[in-house]
Amino acid sequence: MGNERTRILVVDDEEIVRESLGGWLEKDGFFVQSVPDGKSAVEALEKERWSILLTDLKMPGMDGLQVLEEAKKRQPDLVVVLMTAYATIDTAVSAMKLGAYDYLVKPFDPEELSLMMQKIVSQQTLVRENAVLRKALKREYGFHDVVSKSPAMQQVFELARVAARSNSTILVLGESGTGKEVMARAIHAESPRAQGPFVAISCAALTESLLESELFGHEKGSFTGASARKIGKFEAANGGTLFLDEIGDISPKLQLDLLRVLEDRRFHRVGGTDPISVDVRIVAATNRDLRKAVAEGKFREDLLYRLNVIVINLPPLRERKEDIPLLVEHFTEQLGVEMQRRIEGVSSDAMVALMSYDWPGNVRELRNVLERGAVVAQGRIIQALDLGLAPAAVPEGAAGVGAGAAAAGASDEVPATLEDVEKRHITQMLAHTGGNVSQAARLLGIDRVTLYNKIRKYQLRRGDDSGSQQRPG
Amino acid sequence: MLEHVRAHLTGAFRAEVALHHDPRRPADAWDARRRQHSSKKMLSFLLEQGPPPPARVLGITDQDLFIPILTFVFGEAQLGGRAAVVSTARLDDGVPVVSPRVLAERVAIECVHEVGHAYGLLHCASPRCAMGRSPSVRDVDAKKPQLCRDCLSRLAERNDRSGG
Ligand SMILES: [Zn+2]
Numbered sequence: 001m002g003n004e005r006t007r008i009l010v011v012d013d014e015e016i017v018r019e020s021l022g023g024w025l026e027k028d029g030f031f032v033q034s035v036p037d038g039k040s041a042v043e044a045l046e047k048e049r050w051s052i053l054l055t056d057l058k059m060p061g062m063d064g065l066q067v068l069e070e071a072k073k074r075q076p077d078l079v080v081v082l083m084t085a086y087a088t089i090d091t092a093v094s095a096m097k098l099g100a101y102d103y104l105v106k107p108f109d110p111e112e113l114s115l116m117m118q119k120i121v122s123q124q125t126l127v128r129e130n131a132v133l134r135k136a137l138k139r140e141y142g143f144h145d146v147v148s149k150s151p152a153m154q155q156v157f158e159l160a161r162v163a164a165r166s167n168s169t170i171l172v173l174g175e176s177g178t179g180k181e182v183m184a185r186a187i188h189a190e191s192p193r194a195q196g197p198f199v200a201i202s203c204a205a206l207t208e209s210l211l212e213s214e215l216f217g218h219e220k221g222s223f224t225g226a227s228a229r230k231i232g233k234f235e236a237a238n239g240g241t242l243f244l245d246e247i248g249d250i251s252p253k254l255q256l257d258l259l260r261v262l263e264d265r266r267f268h269r270v271g272g273t274d275p276i277s278v279d280v281r282i283v284a285a286t287n288r289d290l291r292k293a294v295a296e297g298k299f300r301e302d303l304l305y306r307l308n309v310i311v312i313n314l315p316p317l318r319e320r321k322e323d324i325p326l327l328v329e330h331f332t333e334q335l336g337v338e339m340q341r342r343i344e345g346v347s348s349d350a351m352v353a354l355m356s357y358d359w360p361g362n363v364r365e366l367r368n369v370l371e372r373g374a375v376v377a378q379g380r381i382i383q384a385l386d387l388g389l390a391p392a393a394v395p396e397g398a399a400g401v402g403a404g405a406a407a408a409g410a411s412d413e414v415p416a417t418l419e420d421v422e423k424r425h426i427t428q429m430l431a432h433t434g435g436n437v438s439q440a441a442r443l444l445g446i447d448r449v450t451l452y453n454k455i456r457k458y459q460l461r462r463g464d465d466s467g468s469q470q471r472p473g
Numbered sequence: 474m475l476e477h478v479r480a481h482l483t484g485a486f487r488a489e490v491a492l493h494h495d496p497r498r499p500a501d502a503w504d505a506r507r508r509q510h511s512s513k514k515m516l517s518f519l520l521e522q523g524p525p526p527p528a529r530v531l532g533i534t535d536q537d538l539f540i541p542i543l544t545f546v547f548g549e550a551q552l553g554g555r556a557a558v559v560s561t562a563r564l565d566d567g568v569p570v571v572s573p574r575v576l577a578e579r580v581a582i583e584c585v586h587e588v589g590h591a592y593g594l595l596h597c598a599s600p601r602c603a604m605g606r607s608p609s610v611r612d613v614d615a616k617k618p619q620l621c622r623d624c625l626s627r628l629a630e631r632n633d634r635s636g637g
Pocket residue numbers: 027586590596606
């Protein structure tokens with residue numbers, strides 16, 4: 001347990017429960033305060049910070065659900081555990097959807113209570129440590145939003161830092177999804193132009209004339225549909241940075257136009273007569289081999305020469321797999337903020353799947369896979385199956401403890417004997433209770449001793465993963 | 474078994490330990506609905522029937538004990554108080570044959586544990602120490618009927634402060 005004592009607030013209308021629970025938790029080293037009703041609980045929450053709230057579900061006045069709601073309003077990261085009688089489990093389960101951490105069925109096993117409290121404390125320690133770690137990582141392994149600890153990328157960061165301070169044109173090379181735009185933004189943020197605009201445009205998606213008017217703007221009436229004057233990206237980026245993605249895809253005419261702008265920093269709007277001067281730093285990017293394109297006569301050599309002042313090469317993700325854990329950390333944090341829910345990371349199985357995949361789509365694909373995982377995941381940890389990667393690596397139908405019933409019952413084969421049926425049923429129950437023998441015994445309607453004997457007889461494991469999934473190999 | 478417990482208590486707390494056999498049971502401690510004895514009531518019984526203050530009193534019973542919110546307890550003590558109680562009922566944990574030696578060792582461990590609470594000790598992070606948290610028999614078996622260095626110094630500190 002950490003240096004400062006974890007503070008638990010207990011809410012129960014029965015004095016004897018408050019007393020015995022308080023005494024028990026105090027011996028575990030917790031600081032405990034007990035209150036008899038929801039109103040006093042809210043008061044205690046307003047006065048001080050708590051780590052854990054243990055509340056009874058059924059109470060006169062404000063019930064456990066209302067206490068939960070009020071508590072979460074005041075302190076969203078508060079861990080709330082509901083205590084409930086057997087008859088109200090359904091409510092407790094739906095309360096978990098409202099943000100409760102877990103529930104305990106009264107009376108509960110000492111083991112259950114201690115394990116849950118220990119788990120909460122170690123998770124809270126982990127979250128605190130992660131926050132510290134994350135900051136350190138960003139400092140040590142980050143270049144704005146680009147994170148990496150691979151030696152090759154560290155060199156890239158060094159070059160990018162120096163390049164950012166100059167006013168030179170920069171060419172970023174790398175496969176699709178390696179994060180060329182993220183790098184361009186980082187360069188902008190690191191440059192003296194950081195206060196100016198960052199404007200990005202992809203040159204591949206547009207026809208020649210549309211791209212021309214996008215880049216340079218047009219005067220009213222310069223072509224059909226040009227009903228008003230339009231400011232182009234070059235003008236919009238004045239004082240800042242213009243990011244030209246997929247520069248290898250532009251037409252010969254635009255290559256020439258671009259060359260002229262790069263040479264004299266002046267251009268005309270489409271249909272315009274007066275030249276416009278701008279102060280723009282160009283960062284261009286492509287996944288094509290521009291030298292080859294030059295050799296084939298598809299790309300102007302003089303333009304390549306102009307763009308090629310500083311070249312930053314982004315290695316593909318498969319060549320820097322050591323970055324995957326770091327990127328996972330980074331993206332799950334981002335996704336958590338975007339999706340407004342807590343995502344604490346990926347399971348070790350999921351990490352193995354991520355590390356063994358080849359990543360043709362690079363960092364962007366990794367982010368997409370994690371985003372899918374975060375959407376599909378039942379809890380705060382993304383599991384291997386949630387990722388939808390390499391299905392051969394993970395057994396079908398084993399979706400963790402929550403869906404444990406399906407795992408044990410989904411098999412098509414008919415159980416041979418009564419013992420088989422019993423064995424399966426017990427396995428299923430243990431999976432359902434997450435390996436909790438007392439709870440399983442209650443649900444099965446037998447006593448604990450009998451269940452222990454059966455577990456021994458059938459050699460079932462009763463750990464957290466007992467019976468919920470059976471992995472081949 | 475009682476001699477074994479006595480030896481360990483003397484060793485751990487360096488205090489005089491007197492043995493006393495009392496066949497009476499507290500009548501009001503029995504909860505007919507739960508078919509268990511309330512450990513709280515057991516403690517008050519011990520305070521009434523046991524030796525006068527400032528002596529501390531530990532009861533050992535074969536009855537299954539509970540506190541209202543938990544299904545059972547191996548024992549209970551008033552934290553920093555006078556009374557403690559330990560039950561042998563769950564220390565076999567459904568294992569069909571527990572050797573008397575193993576059971577005696579478990580009882581000794583839990584007695585040191587509960588008396589430790591009565592002396593004001595909290596749970597200890599060391600899994601080998603008698604003050605380690607032990608919600609299951611497996612955890613009890615991992616412990617020894619002795620206090621670790623840290624707990625001994627905490628105990629000494631408390632004794633100094635209370636002048637005892
Ligand atoms: Zn204890």
